[in-house]
Structure formats: structure tokens, C-alpha cells
Amino acid sequence: MKARLALIAWLVLVWMTLWGDVSAGNALGGVAVALVVTWLLPLPMLDPGIRIRPVALARFLVWFGWDMVVSTARVVMWVFRPGPPPTLLVRVRLRTSSDAMITMIMAALANVPGSLVVEAYVAERCLMVHVLGLPGDAAEAVRAEVAALESRIVAAFGTSRDREELG
Incomplete structure (x- = not known):
């Protein structure tokens, strides 16, 4: 769940960057698009085998x-x-x-x-x-x-x- 929220936040950031406008409407549109994308195109959770100490x-x-x-x-x-x-x-x-x-x-x-x-x-x-x-x-x-x-x-x-x- 934590990784999914991070992915949604990243997609919203990319959406707002592509539109070049930081606004509430643009953020809501980004959230909507991010939810649809993560729901329709789910990515498998991969473990890269790296831990940072x-x-x-x-x-x-x-x-x-x-x-x-x-x-x-x-x-x-x-x-x-x-x-x-x-x-x-x-x-x-x-x-x-x-x-x-x-x-x-x-x-x-x-x-x-x-x-x-x-x-x-x-x-x-x-x-x-x-x-x-x-x-x-x-x-x-x-x-x-x-x-x-x-x-x-x-x-x-x-x-x-x-x-x-x-x-």
C-alpha cells in the first residue's frame, strides 16, 4: 500500500510538471489520472535485492x-x-x-x-x-x-x- 501511494504521488507530480501549472484542479486531475493508471495498469512489486545500511x-x-x-x-x-x-x-x-x-x-x-x-x-x-x-x-x-x-x-x-x- 505504501509503495502504491508513493507511485500515485509520483504520477501526480509528473502530471503537474507536464501541464506546467500548480493548481488544485490540476492536482485533482493528476490524482484521478494516477488512480486510473495504477488501477488499469498494475505493476508487479519487484524486490531489487538492495538494502541500504x-x-x-x-x-x-x-x-x-x-x-x-x-x-x-x-x-x-x-x-x-x-x-x-x-x-x-x-x-x-x-x-x-x-x-x-x-x-x-x-x-x-x-x-x-x-x-x-x-x-x-x-x-x-x-x-x-x-x-x-x-x-x-x-x-x-x-x-x-x-x-x-x-x-x-x-x-x-x-x-x-x-x-x-x-x-
Whole structure:
């Protein structure tokens, strides 16, 4: 019921925005249209599989911000050095099976400079990650970083089932 009221309020807001007039008559017309639309075209209730935990979200955002700074500095350093930077392709196995969590992990990796998910094997819970600017054989370090990222994302956004999967 709460979600239906939120949908009706949203539809009334869209209606009033489209008409470009904030008035009582326009609001009543929007309510009437919203009720008809939600009655004739009911949407199924979907659970996106995301829960927000404020403390864990704050920890994730601080870590993610710091990782952005460090990764940007690493990429800038390699841009100004002569010669090609070291690159690495690492296959990383994830512990979570949630599509929402895997998508958030991929988005976080893609937004950090110097890393990119090249391929995702969802059925196998694996990601192929391209990393720029880490010297030497850093495959285990990359796997550890992705595992830590996965833990932070699941702690901040995962359901109780997602958190149980991580152990």
C-alpha cells in the first residue's frame, strides 16, 4: 500500500510538471489520472535485492573516495613516465551470487581509474578485470582488493542472504 501511494504521488507530480501549472484542479486531475493508471495498469512489486545500511554505506564511500584518489595518482604517474605502463588481466572469483551485488561491484571497478571489467561470467561468479599501473605480478593483490570491495558493497547494500554468502 505504501509503495502504491508513493507511485500515485509520483504520477501526480509528473502530471503537474507536464501541464506546467500548480493548481488544485490540476492536482485533482493528476490524482484521478494516477488512480486510473495504477488501477488499469498494475505493476508487479519487484524486490531489487538492495538494502541500504547507512554506517556501512559511509564506510564504503570513504574507502571508495580514497581508492579514487590513489588510483588517479597511480594512473597519472604512469602517464608521465616514459614507456608503456604495466597492464594485467586477472580472473577474479566472487563469493556473492546476487545479480545486484555483482552489478554494483562491476560499476565500482569501472569507475576507479586504471581498472575495468572486461568480461563477466555470472554463472561462474567470475570477473575478468583489466588493471593498469601495478608493477610486477600483482594478481593476488588485485584479487584481494576486489574481495575487499565485494565485502564493502555487500555490507552496505546486500540483503541478509547476500551477507550470509560471504560468511
